[in-house]
Amino acid sequence: MSDTEKVYRPHPSDPPTYNQANSAEMQQITQNKDWNYSLCDCCSPGTLCLTSCFLPCLTFGKTQTRLQNPKLEGYSPVNGECAIFTVLSFGYLHWIYQTIKRGEMRQKHGINGSCCGDCCATFWCGCCALVQEEKEVELRSRPEQAYQAPAQMAYSK
Numbered sequence: 001m002s003d004t005e006k007v008y009r010p011h012p013s014d015p016p017t018y019n020q021a022n023s024a025e026m027q028q029i030t031q032n033k034d035w036n037y038s039l040c041d042c043c044s045p046g047t048l049c050l051t052s053c054f055l056p057c058l059t060f061g062k063t064q065t066r067l068q069n070p071k072l073e074g075y076s077p078v079n080g081e082c083a084i085f086t087v088l089s090f091g092y093l094h095w096i097y098q099t100i101k102r103g104e105m106r107q108k109h110g111i112n113g114s115c116c117g118d119c120c121a122t123f124w125c126g127c128c129a130l131v132q133e134e135k136e137v138e139l140r141s142r143p144e145q146a147y148q149a150p151a152q153m154a155y156s157k
Contacts (some may be wrong), residue, residue, distance in 0.1 A: 006029075006036055008138055010046060012070065012071050012072060013074065028101075029139060031100060032111075033111060036135075036136055037131075038132070039128050039132050041135075043127035043133070053066060053127045056094075056127060056130055058082060059130045060085045060130060061077065061078070061080075061081040063084030063133050063134045064079075065081070066137045066141055067104075067108065067141070070141035070142070071143075082152060084095070085097060094126070095119075095122040095123045098129065099115070103118050105133060105137060111136075
């Protein structure tokens with residue numbers, strides 16, 4: 001299986017080779033102005049789907065952690081973002097927070113969309129939106145996406 005395939009990987013992989021990082025497919029993924037995953041592609045993988053349906057705060061927390069730290073170093077399933085999401089869920093207000101964070105994610109990765117679209121997705125299809133966000137952030141924050149080739153040494157004359 002190639003590292004450039006759009007297959008969800010719950011945990012970061014090893015650093016890429018130079019060829020993997022500079023492939024045309026990698027550039028297409030990171031420069032894509034649309035979502036790489038459909039909102040309706042929420043049943044794959046099954047574990048992410050189930051977690052998002054029954055413990056959505058865990059998926060939300062992982063996605064927010066991955067946005068800040070793609071390597072998930074020091075990641076804990078129960079974190080601050082998860083706690084905020086859970087507290088807001090008691091009053092069915094979590095979708096507002098998710099809408100805000102979804103907009104920030106879209107802006108960071110240059111994904112087209114609108115606040116109204118984010119609002120509708122999180123209010124009516126919250127679990128599907130969580131899966132889409134997690135898979136998208138995982139794909140766009142893979143090590144091969146962020147890999148920079150070493151600078152060539154230059155000698156002064």
